[in-house]
Amino acid sequence: MTSETPILEARNVSRTYRMGRVDVPVLKGVDLTVAPGEFLAVLGASGSGKSTMLHLLGGLDRPDRPANGTEGVFFRGRNLSGMSSSEINTYRNLQVGFVFQFYHLLPELDVLENVLIGGMIRHGRFGFGRRKSELHDAAAELLKSLGLGHRLRHKATALSGGERQRVAIARALINHPPALLADEPTGNLDRETGMRILDAMATIREQMNQTIVMVTHDPSIAERADRIVRLTDGVLVTEALEASNT
């Protein structure tokens, strides 16, 4: 641990889902500190709450007891619960890039447009218009570096799973966010493709000096990270030893 302000921090974060009259606690006081530039893997069984945790970190969801100041999710020391809705929108747009477990591409758009949409949201109509060619080039470059240079004008629905995942990664990176949150980026892919995607992520991380939080249930994938934590029974435990043993 360095003395730097952590880029992402979770302090005693809980998340309980209400199923009718029954409360289902999924996260029961998660504590996590992510240093800038770190590559962190979160291991956990299916249903353990990994996606839930990532959603909280990405500002898509809110913890149970927000805004008491000392608890919650912090980005560079700032509590997300204290942010206005426009601040949260900017946070989602600029500070974190999200790679979803199930790709979630927009089916009506082609590959390039899917990647550009984050830029469109960021710059608005006129800003985007002004930077159009610049952003187009950046997106095409990003896709090329992920091996999709020949697929720019294809509809997202025409791609294979691995290709879609790479488009999703490019989309998450278009605004150069300091943090990348990846939810099982290789979960639906064969091992070899998964490894190639991890390679691509590692390269980009080096180029952009990014922080990555990656969720997986596969210990061999988690191995690629600097540090591994395990989510069990709604809390996080450090796993460094076990990972190095495997």
Place this chain on the structure above:
Amino acid sequence: MYQALLTRRYLTSRVMPLLAALAVMLCTAMVLIVWSVMSGFLGMLLDSGRTLMGDAAITWPVAGIPYYEDLMDRLEARPEIAATTPTLETLGLIGLPDGSPEIWTLIGVDGPSYDRVTSYAETLWWKPIDKPLPKDRDREDLRLRLSNQYYDEGLALTEQDLETGDEKAAVVPGIWATGYNRRDIGGWTNARFRFMPDAELTISVLPISQRGAAIDVAARRFPIANEFQSGLYEVDANTALIRLDALQEMLDMNAADRVEAFDPFAVEIDEEGNETFVQPKAVGVEPARVTTVMIRAADGVTPQVARDVAEDVYEEFAAVQGMEVPDPQFVRIYTWEQRDGVRTFIAAVKKELALTVALFGFISLTAVFLVFAIFWSMVSDKIKDIGILRAMGASKPGVAWIFIRYGAAIGVVGSILGGLAAWLIVSNINPIHDWLGTAFGLTVWDPEIYYFPQIPNKVDPIAALLVMGGGVLFSVIGAIAPAIKAARMDPVRSLRFE
């Protein structure tokens, strides 16, 4: 920005929005067609009302107004009044050439001055035309072969007797009055069986005493000089114009010697010693009378102003003429809109127009529900997209805007197509109607009910703009609730949605 992109893609990649646009198109077209036809009908009604009597009139029925020339001179001296004409209205029993009787309204007119007030010459039917109408495909229109003679005779309501060379007063019946004309396919009018301007009518009228009792029956044969078409079916089917002096004579309303009261059985012995009846002694002239003086306002003067001027002038006229002319308190002075029958009728048509447009507009609310239903299902369809956009930082209003935009796009496309369809249909409504008539025997527009032989075929641009704007507005309204639903969706839940 992304909204425009998504709107475009959503619009072109799905059938549902096209159906919604189609619904908007149909509603827009429907309302616009109804509006155009109804308001065209009203406009025609107003126009023809004016064609029949000018802008205003002064009327004293039955007994009539004496010294009307003086009244007309006084009226025409006013700058607000462009022209005046005397008319005499009564009911007449008509014997058609085949002997069958009819009862018509007879109007005694002085052709040239009547034309100055009412554009009578334009309504004369039998006059030479240069080109066949497009609908007269077989060039059967008699008017293509006509000389100017009928027109001149019609305008003067006078025909020359071929044997004696004398000028004879003539009648000009409405085009549908005799029943001898027919409307051919395509709507043009032609003579059937017999060419009316070569025929004669027997006209009987009842001169009526000051108390309203019929004194006598006067009957005379009149040559038909021409026929007129005012466009108002009621009038064209039940009216004939006669030369004014002839009708005045028949009704004993012409100028005549005024006699002293005398004993019809008194006898006197003349110079030769014979006993003769005493002859009435003329003590003056009984003035000619007419029932109405019609007025045409000067350019830029409203009928109401002309009417007010007429009232003024009449008071002045009555002050000079004294007791002999109808009391200004009781004489009827009115604009063409205030004429009996016309006023209530126009009010009724205006109300009917408003009612139908409102009714069809209300029916068009179905378009709102259609857009609403389609958008609601599309939002449900696009839940995941909404989650993705929100996760990437799109704001709630930003997401709502996609669907509002989308609704507006559907509204614009639908309204423009609807406006176009309405314009095409309304412009060609008469051929379409004729075709329906010949192909299926369907006649929706019966001139006996709707007064006019032609269906109005103009689209008012203002009405078109209003209706099309309404179409866009309704589509946007239909999209609002789904848009709000989309904006309110929780991003995580949207993403998890299967």
